[in-house]
Amino acid sequence: MNIIIYTVVILTLFYFILKFLTNISPKKISKSLRILIIFGSIILAILFAIGGKFLLSLPLTLISLGLMKLKGLSLFQLFSLFRLLQTLRSSGRFNFSQSSTTNNTTMTVSEAYKILNLDMKKKITKEDVNKAYVNIQKKIHPDVSPETARLSAIVNEAKEVVLRNIS
Structure with missing residues (x-):
């Protein structure tokens, strides 16, 4: 029974998120998604570096540098x-x-x-x-x-x- 309730709640949230996204301009969505990916990859890279997994933090750091432009250079x-x-x-x-x-x-x-x-x-x-x-x-x-x-x-x-x- 719990699975049905969780499924209904998740689908309802998904519906409202999609309905909300239809009213936003694509440029705003793109910019927000880019910022979210940058901060998410930086946070994950820091967590991996603190945990000693430097090989896992390097690709995340490169992704965040690629999404940000440093002095106009990609x-x-x-x-x-x-x-x-x-x-x-x-x-x-x-x-x-x-x-x-x-x-x-x-x-x-x-x-x-x-x-x-x-x-x-x-x-x-x-x-x-x-x-x-x-x-x-x-x-x-x-x-x-x-x-x-x-x-x-x-x-x-x-x-x-x-x-x-x-x-």
């Missing part, structure tokens, strides 16, 4: 920027000490393609180069963040190297 854009930094560091063109500034044009064509995230094997047009350049500059332009001025200069150089290679 999680995917942060990974792209990290990959750009790794490419530049492995070629010796970027490090975190401000004393070493290398402005000589020793960038290879393959490095320039990697920096602009272009495939050397495909036929690249000027429009493709400019589109890739604009996408990266939107993330790292000095107007967005003054700390990225060196990165922006390197991306400018990469664009010039690729454009010279195409022509």
Whole structure:
């Protein structure tokens, strides 16, 4: 008998929740759901971290970072920027000490393609180069963040190297 009563109560609550949601705009629902997921994943990540389950807290933290935008950068854009930094560091063109500034044009064509995230094997047009350049500059332009001025200069150089290679 208790199962029938619980089922009726749950279905009644479900009905009223659905009726309430039909009167709310989809943007409000989306925003509220996003906030709920962010806070829920942060709380679960903290609980897992306190419990010592760090491997379980990492995906929840990444989900919450992906849903929030950090200074206008999504999680995917942060990974792209990290990959750009790794490419530049492995070629010796970027490090975190401000004393070493290398402005000589020793960038290879393959490095320039990697920096602009272009495939050397495909036929690249000027429009493709400019589109890739604009996408990266939107993330790292000095107007967005003054700390990225060196990165922006390197991306400018990469664009010039690729454009010279195409022509």
